[in-house]
Amino acid sequence: MMPAEQAGAAALLRHLAGAEPIETHVSAVFVGPDTAFKLKKAVALGFLDFSTLAARERFLRRELEINQPAAPALYRDVVPVTRAPDGRLALGGEREVVDWVLRMAPVPPEDFLDAVAARGGLDGSVLDAIADAAFALHAALPPVPGLDAPAELGRVLAGNRQAALAAGLPPARVAALAAAAEATLARLAPLLAARAAAGRVRRCHGDLHLGNLCLLEGRVTPFDALEFDEALATIDTGYDLAFLLMDLDHRVGRAAANRVLNRYVARSGDAGLTAALPVWLSMRALIRAHVLSRAKGPGSGLPYLARAEAMLAPPPPRLVAVGGLQGTGKSRLARGLAPGIGAAPGALVLRSDEIRKRQAGCAPEQRLPAAAYTPEASMAVFRELTDLAAEALHGGHAVIADAAFLRPEERAAIEAARGGAPFTGFWLEAPPEVLRARVAARRGDASDADVAVLAAAAARDPGPITWQRVDAATDPLPAVRNALGLNPDDPC
Template sequence: MDRTQDRPSRDSPPDDAQADVVRFLQGGAGLGAEARRIDTHGAMVFLIGDVALKMKRAVEYDYMDLSTVEKRRTLLMRELALNRRAAPSIYRDVVPVTRSRDGTLALNGGGRAVEWVLRMARFPAEAELSRIAAARGIDDALANDMGRAVARYHAAAPVISLDAVGLMRDILDELGRVFAEMGDALGPGALDWVARARRACADQRAVLRERTRQGSVRRCHGDLHLRNLVLIDDVPTPFDALEFDERLGTCDTLYDLAFLLMDLDHRGLGHAANRVLNAYLMDAAPDLSGAGLSLLPLYLSVRAAIRAMVEVQTAALAEGGATLRREARGHLGHALGYLDPPDPILVAFGGLSGTGKTTIAAALADRIGAAPGAIHIRSDILRKALLHRPILKPLGPEGYAADITGRTYDTLRMRAGQVLAQGHSVILDAMHATPDARHDAEGVARSAGCAFVGIWLDAGTQTRLDRIAARPPDASDADAELVRRQAEADPGPISWHRIDTRLPLDAVVDEISLLLAPRLGGLPTDQGAAHVG
């Protein structure tokens, strides 16, 4: 749970020894450079040259006791242990601030330890993902890297034998208590949200317990939003994991990810959130039957509600409280909206190589179904996965034998069915070059009892050749020879909606959006201008 701005349960008396240490660190700690200080509710960070020194405040909260030097050292050591695994280039060690007999303070000196600091390598502020998102947004390549980085982080996190049902109930109970006192700031929607979230949690008990059984409850990051991700050597790296409460830091991995997805969505970066989720699932959940996607509306909603709570609490302590309260009501609105997801739908794209299936599917995915959008299942990637080949390594003719193609399409449809069964929408991205393939795709939707839209993409042979020639390294192995062979093939009668993709991408996306709108209750059409490739 994000408690980064909770107020103390009671005022803590000044700590004279710590006050001396603050002056020492503010003065540069003998490191030959001036310090810049950053304050948080529980810590002070001193940026000195290429070093960052973090000292815990001598405060006591309902949820975090930092009242003694030894308790502060213990939490700094836990913070080091939690974060060094993911960010070893940032987190170095915990060292004492010592006082000599003449009263002089030193960093890691020979006297008595009067305080402890976490020593970290300083990174540029512009490398933080929150800064990058604000400056230029999150492009697809970075979003994919973020999803894969979080998947690796969760794969390495230790499994904890705590019940996901109990963990979620604890969070909802606390939010219920806090929201009962926030009626003036949040309005009646706060208590309405609590009641609806509790019903949603009760409805999902079986899924929560299954997530526990399959080992998805782990010692996660606990505070995984854009401000706690940084680019290190161009790799998105989680840092500053929640260290002060092991129970709060333990959760379903999908709930951990949901904080990042919600943060992106709230910032208007829903497309990036969809790319993060798809990349995460590709790495973390090759079997989508246990992906927990039916929990995502609840998880996103709880994360948004927590942000609403934090903003109200911060507004009570900070200037500009009215702005924060508006933000809080915005987060509460999102929290309520997440609890009312649309019915799932299956959208299947077909077409010959170079017609733009993957580009168009990716551009539309965040607009389809429950937040943060449809799961995009692509045959080119699935074929490589079935053969245990790297995505960018071309396959020989044996990779496209009839039996391999049959297995690919069978698995494609099986995974689509798994996602639809969890109430989440799907985009199928494959050639669907035969009537049987198209009929079988429609059959997945019939079996799931959900709506289906089939879209066949057309483009002239020369357009397709030009796109294949200009395509960067990709999972598709299509080349000019294949494009020419396909031009002579007969796909049979096509009953799906036919779309000419020789137009710019924004025009194609708008046309398909209008086509899908009756099924989805209206779609935005603000995709930036680009060309299908």
Template sequence: MSTTPDPTDVLTAAGALDPDLPTDRIVTHGAVVFLNGARAWKMKRPVRLRFFDFSTPELRHDVLQRELSLNRRFAPEVYRAVHAIRRADDGSLALDGPGETLDWVLEMTRFDDDALLVHRAAPGNLDDAFLRKLTESIVDLHASSPIRDDPHGATRLQEVVDGNLASMSAFPDVIDPATAQRLTSRITAMIAERSSILDARARQGRVRRVHGDLHLGNIAIIDDRPVPFDCLEFDEEMATTDVLYDLAFLLMDLWARDLRHEANVVVNQYLDRSPDDEGGFCLLPIMLAVRATVRAHVSAAADAVDDATRYLSLALGFTEPVAPRLMAIGGGSGTGKTTVARKIGGDLEPAPGARILRTDILRKRLAGVGEAETLPRSAYTPQARSVVYDECNRLATTDLAGGMSVVADAVFGSAAQQEAIVAVATETGVDFTGWWLELDEAERISRIVDRGPDASDADEAVARRQTATLEPPDEWTHVDAHADPALFLRTSVRPPQISRGRTKE
């Protein structure tokens, strides 16, 4: 009969757990978390597995201390301290007291049980403002993460793929070996095709020591703020990766729940705020497939057969070839171009939807100012406007050539601007659709006056000038913007069908 003391009894005797309050236990492969009152207490289990070794108190102390320091970067209000559990000469137990050290425990602030984002990830529950706030926190996290001096970005990702195949091979009764090999071969070919981009990103400092486990279950809402927590602490190599691969876990988790719009909001906000990552947009289908594969074999290991099957299908869907599309949404200021673009972005394939290139945001980026900062009139000369449209066309060309769809959101008020965006589609060999939103001047002005802080600097005077100078394109589809045109556009973008690269929970 085992004489190993129950950790609940140990923590109670040491004064960590209040015996008068209920205690809930959460057990994982490597840890046990005790929820008691206003605190959560985490102990590492004394185990040695493929990815970690927690077999001695010294090893458990080191990994808990690392977990504390790493997670305090973005969740200092949650992660409080690491304590020694010690036994005095009289046999009594205490935290950080005198005597022999038996083990170590991480003290955390407990948050509400329903605070995890995974419990709120349903259609309509995550509004765009919250998603943008979440994304900005991730951009900040990545910007402050230590850079890894490693030029081999493709090799690093391929090692994950090879490890996934080995893990899937351990469960042939759950994951068909031929399917696993087919998926691995597809991803390997995709990595080889994009190896120069992956390696360039590594040389440019985009491989960093990141969160490593950034899915919906590891993001909490605390005081109305999204707070990532529980980063991958036990393996520095596993947690050192391309920042977009870190982001891809969250994107995949959203896409798997058919939250395509939400995933598209996140990826576009990320790229809008992190210009250094623009050129990596074409890598996301690869990274989404790898993340879904990880979930497939983890589910298989947990004997969750249905989940393993769903995630395997999702991963395969991400590797299916999809013809990219270019859509341009034009019209005067106040017609709702940006609103429509954001509503339809997630309906375009491949995952995670279209890159929405908004000239208002690109203009501020080129000027080196924040999105809501008003620019002087000199930023709107014909020459300055030409530079902005050229940048939009350049980025669209890069994304389309990389196999990704694009929505260009701009006034497109002249024939030259319209012809230039059509030429992008011709050059890259993709289908082009142009939409022109129409709204009377009074309503446009009303919308401009009523909207809050925004990247657009348009005002009433701009709207009136546009009425006299805009050149509506005859070849584009004209849409009455008095009503919400998004429904019409979405129907034309994504007809009812089962879409590749998604699975419902």
């Protein structure tokens, strides 16, 4: 419902847009043919207060300020609703200001990514673009120094516990979940503090889910960042990402969330975020549970509450390595395996080709010159691969290492990264003609290997192979899943 004091402004915007508004409990958006007008409702809800004219102006200007850098084609300006001496209302002018409006470009409803997901349109390329957009958003943000990240997250948890109880979710389950999350946060406090000291805490989006991403001019674009509470949005970039991963996992499936996680880490190198994913994902699911319960009744939030509970009971980590010549399908296999292994949203895939591109400052699909493939460069790639694998495993997250592993010392190094986790190595093999055809057909891939590179690699003696040999002439995924003892019903 629109507050009575804003009826006139709403009528003006309805006339200008030629449409009824899209409403939430805090705003109304009037979408016209060439402009969308956003009006904040004059409400005070405890966690936000838009009840005064000055507050609505301040928060609309803040919304413009924090969203325009990532979405310059979407966010235009903030203008007043003014009243003439005869009582008529208009946009702009020097007369009495009665309200404020944010002007934006209109986005077709079908171009919001929750709508794209609902129609099954989040294919691999769109998921990669989602991860790239999240990475670019975070990379552009300056670190916020001096924040006590563990304490701030504890306060967020306490607030959400109270909100969940107030929304009518089962008290015993909420109390047990909060206690488990508090214990996890206490254990992770040194890690969270170290990440803050390393610059991982930034003024983030704060509400990064599929409904706040759209396709604008063909590009995945984040919008509607949280503007009314700086503390809630000044968080670890991993916690910001966790909302998106949780939303993908719930709406689309584990494989979609896993792909976005792995693409994000491939771009950022932040494998360390996986250690805190269980509690971050759980907290994000709890938020969604109490928001839905408050809006639609407690029963609507129960699936998210169950998800929040499950996130805090992850399986132990394991390390899987996938090696073999170019064209054996290592990356395809790794991607197929990852969603069904380990903690949500599945195993972290560390691909040597993607690490090489990141070390060169390039996107995964950008081709590199031969100079990027020196022995020294390759050694740096494998050092980072093993370091990141050890870091993620130590934090409790499963890892799949994807590389050729043509040298015995490379295989030994990845096995040594296991720590105390179980290790399984697979060596993929296929006839030469199959490998040549696959390599020649590759397009838009992180691997720069061509048929000549394949021939040179095939002529090299890899030394004794102790890993499980797998026929990769056809799809090896079923055989490898069986060898790992994965449940056929697990996500894949």
